[in-house]
Amino acid sequence: xxxxxxxxxxxxxxxxxxxxxxxxxxxxxxxxxxxxxxxxxxxxxxxxxxxxxxxxxxxxxxxxxxxxxxxxxxxxxxxxxxxxxxxxxxxxxxxxxxxxxxxxxxxxxxxxxxxxxxxxxxxxxxxxxxxxxxxxxxxx
Numbered sequence: 001x002x003x004x005x006x007x008x009x010x011x012x013x014x015x016x017x018x019x020x021x022x023x024x025x026x027x028x029x030x031x032x033x034x035x036x037x038x039x040x041x042x043x044x045x046x047x048x049x050x051x052x053x054x055x056x057x058x059x060x061x062x063x064x065x066x067x068x069x070x071x072x073x074x075x076x077x078x079x080x081x082x083x084x085x086x087x088x089x090x091x092x093x094x095x096x097x098x099x100x101x102x103x104x105x106x107x108x109x110x111x112x113x114x115x116x117x118x119x120x121x122x123x124x125x126x127x128x129x130x131x132x133x134x135x136x137x138x139x140x
């Protein structure tokens with residue numbers, strides 16, 4: 001499939017919904033799509049201790065999660081790293097454009113939910129962040 005558009009992906013989603021199959025995967029040289037009727041697991045709620053006060057950072061759009069920059073260089077934060085408001089957290093690829101997601105508050109990244117290249121939905125939890133006021137040790 002050359003020149004895959006968002007409309008093509010939406011058509012695949014509709015076909016899956018109307019079919020008897022539960023899961024569909026498609027991979028080309030430049031695109032990897034995994035669709036499932038069960039939807040993405042919100043792993044954000046798994047193994048979170050009640051004492052932890054973690055805030056979710058959610059996707060602002062449907063697209064593919066990119067937590068590592070091109071070439072494998074890690075420009076985005078990793079688990080345990082402190083981020084300031086306005087720091088770049090990840091990118092969401094929609095078609096051939098990258099949309100960078102920035103931190104809305106300071107804190108420490110405690111969990112990164114999606115895998116590299118995973119399709120994420122609008123308002124899906126991407127990160128769990130311990131807000132700066134609650135970061136153990138007080139300051140970054």
